[in-house]
Amino acid sequence: MIKDDLKEVCDDLKAKRDALSCAHQKLKNDSDDWNKGIIVLSLTTGMLESIKMKLDLTGAGWALIPILLSSVIAACSALIKFRNFPQRMETIINASGLITNILGKARNHKEMDEDLRAEYNDALTHLETSLYPDQRRTFLRQSHKNLIGIMKQEQQYVDLIIKVNRHEPADFSPPISEEDLLRDELDERVYPRPAERLPVVDEREAL
Numbered sequence: 001m002i003k004d005d006l007k008e009v010c011d012d013l014k015a016k017r018d019a020l021s022c023a024h025q026k027l028k029n030d031s032d033d034w035n036k037g038i039i040v041l042s043l044t045t046g047m048l049e050s051i052k053m054k055l056d057l058t059g060a061g062w063a064l065i066p067i068l069l070s071s072v073i074a075a076c077s078a079l080i081k082f083r084n085f086p087q088r089m090e091t092i093i094n095a096s097g098l099i100t101n102i103l104g105k106a107r108n109h110k111e112m113d114e115d116l117r118a119e120y121n122d123a124l125t126h127l128e129t130s131l132y133p134d135q136r137r138t139f140l141r142q143s144h145k146n147l148i149g150i151m152k153q154e155q156q157y158v159d160l161i162i163k164v165n166r167h168e169p170a171d172f173s174p175p176i177s178e179e180d181l182l183r184d185e186l187d188e189r190v191y192p193r194p195a196e197r198l199p200v201v202d203e204r205e206a207l
Helices: 006-055 060-083 085-108 114-130 133-165 178-190
Strands: none
Touching: 006 060, 006 085, 006 114, 006 133, 060 085, 085 114
């Protein structure tokens, strides 16, 4: 969709920058999980070697376990190198930095011009070359949802400030989110309210 309004361009750049941040966070979490797994396996291997030496365990099973763990560690290390987390994260960081710079320029402009439109197209190109199409769809959906939630929260904050300044009664209780409503609904299904529970029938009276 073509965006000629400066406010639309700023919002779109903000969403795309957040999408890259979400992608970088996902890659970082995956890399950390793999590295944590390797650390745990390495510590387990060292612990088993120490136990073997202290207890003088010479069975075939005790000899095979460290070899298997070492093979798993080597396989995990190879997979980490194959997935190339550092380079992928660096690509996303560079694209995110470029989009952030263009967003700063757009915020300092009063209207759209040809130079800003060219930089905006450049930002779109960097986003499209940094993520695969399916990843771009997933992380853009997540960033859009986050931005909408932030805008709703800011609007509620502004409304409360206006009411307070007018000396009007204001409700400072946090709004109920969709997650809270769903959680309450599930709780009622598992643990119904006392008024909704079925009456207890005495078996002797029923007979």
